[in-house]
Amino acid sequence: MTGGAQLTPAEAGTRYEVFHTDCPAREVVDHVTSRWGIWVLISLRSGDLRFYELRESIQGxxxxxxxxxxxxxVKDGLVWxxxxxTTPPQVTYGLTEFGRxxxxxxxxxxxxITRRLPPRELG
Structure with a gap:
């Protein structure tokens, strides 16, 4: 994952051209829908977490x-x-307003999705 685009609200009546390859919104969508991006955003919805707490909350x-x-x-403005x-430094992450x-x-x-899945069998 390289790059990123700090998106600002579009002016009234203007929209990003999301189907164009050079649209900055596409990069943010790629990061959000990446294998791990979606899990990070979901994990941080419950509150701010330190790096290792976040790693433990996302198995694998x-x-x-x-x-x-x-x-x-962070570069996209979704997470702060x-x-x-301290020694060692403690790093905490949370969702920005955009991320929330x-x-x-x-x-x-x-x-x-989970409401539509069949019930899990125990055992």
């Missing part, structure tokens, strides 16, 4: 992939990052 993600995903989402000057706004429909999508 490596430190490297979490760091790359967080870097892209705060470093506490995108997290709502993602949570709704997950709720719809």
């Amino acid at each position: 993600i490596s430190e490297k992939m979490l760091a790359q995903t967080l870097r892209a989402l 990052r705060e470093v506490e000057p 706004d995108l997290g709502e429909p993602l949570a709704e999508l997950f709720d719809r």
Whole structure:
């Protein structure tokens, strides 16, 4: 995941050309819908988390992939990052207003999916 685009609200009547390859919105969509981006946004909906708490909440993600995903989402303005000057440094992440706004429909999508799946068999 490289790059990123800090999106600002479009002026009234103007829209991004999302089907054009050079549209900055496409890059943000790629980051949000990446293998791990969606899980980071969903995990942070419950509250701010430190790096290792976030890694533990998303089973199967490596430190490297979490760091790359967080870097892209921070650059896109979806996630904020705060470093506490301790030894070792403690890094906390949370959703920006933009990230919370995108997290709502993602949570709704997950709720719809899990409501439609057949019940899990125990045992």
